[in-house]
Amino acid sequence: MTKEKINVFDYAETIDKAIKKGVLLNTNGEKFNSMVIGWGHLGIIWSMETFVVYVRQSRYTKPQLDRTKEFTISVPLGETDPEIFRVFGSLSGRDVNKADYVTLVEPSVNHTPGIKEYPLTIECEVLYAQDQDLDKIPEEVIKHYYIKGSDEGDFHTAYIGKIVDAYIIKD
Ligand SMILES: Cc1cc2nc3c(=O)[nH]c(=O)nc-3n(C[C@H](O)[C@H](O)[C@H](O)COP(=O)(O)O)c2cc1C
Numbered sequence: 001m002t003k004e005k006i007n008v009f010d011y012a013e014t015i016d017k018a019i020k021k022g023v024l025l026n027t028n029g030e031k032f033n034s035m036v037i038g039w040g041h042l043g044i045i046w047s048m049e050t051f052v053v054y055v056r057q058s059r060y061t062k063p064q065l066d067r068t069k070e071f072t073i074s075v076p077l078g079e080t081d082p083e084i085f086r087v088f089g090s091l092s093g094r095d096v097n098k099a100d101y102v103t104l105v106e107p108s109v110n111h112t113p114g115i116k117e118y119p120l121t122i123e124c125e126v127l128y129a130q131d132q133d134l135d136k137i138p139e140e141v142i143k144h145y146y147i148k149g150s151d152e153g154d155f156h157t158a159y160i161g162k163i164v165d166a167y168i169i170k171d
Pocket of ligand 1: 021022033034035036037038039040054055056058059060061062087088089090091092093094
């Protein structure tokens with residue numbers, strides 16, 4: 001397998017379109033794990049190229065991120081296996097070993113693998129993490145996304161990841 005280095009901003013449109021359908025957020029603490037994310041953005045802060053993700057407190061991903069302070073984003077280019085999407089977007093790393101469902105690819109700079117089946121890869125190191133303050137979120141958003149007592153009642157933490165490498169995995 002080879003890696004073709006890219007200027008990640010040349011792929012901004014591809015990444016934006018993919019986020020709307022779901023990209024993968026990989027972590028590698030106790031073990032490799034990955035979850036589907038539908039919120040996130042490529043951008044700039046403090047003159048650095050960054051990728052921001054939002055992770056609910058309840059995710060297995062959360063303590064992994066807090067411990068390792070790094071993550072890797074995997075973006076599909078073309079069709080994807082619906083089974084990977086189902087498992088990674090609905091089951092927890094506490095209950096399943098998601099590494100069994102994909103082909104892991106050694107990272108280049110951080111310590112969190114990419115995924116061959118989702119070839120556009122963005123390695124990140126966490127610069128900053130911020131818990132959401134629910135008091136500052138509009139009520140209509142709270143009603144939709146943060147219903148107390150429901151499975152999805154907990155808030156998100158935003159993680160700003162500095163992009164340390166970006167490439168496309170090739171055969
Ligand atoms: C399309 C889609 C988008 C999602 N986006 C997010 C997200 O941005 N943040 C989040 O915390 N969970 C999101 N989820 C939910 C997680 O993918 C899901 O709860 C996953 O099973 C968590 O895995 P984990 O417990 O192994 O970390 C999304 C799920 C789907 C299907």
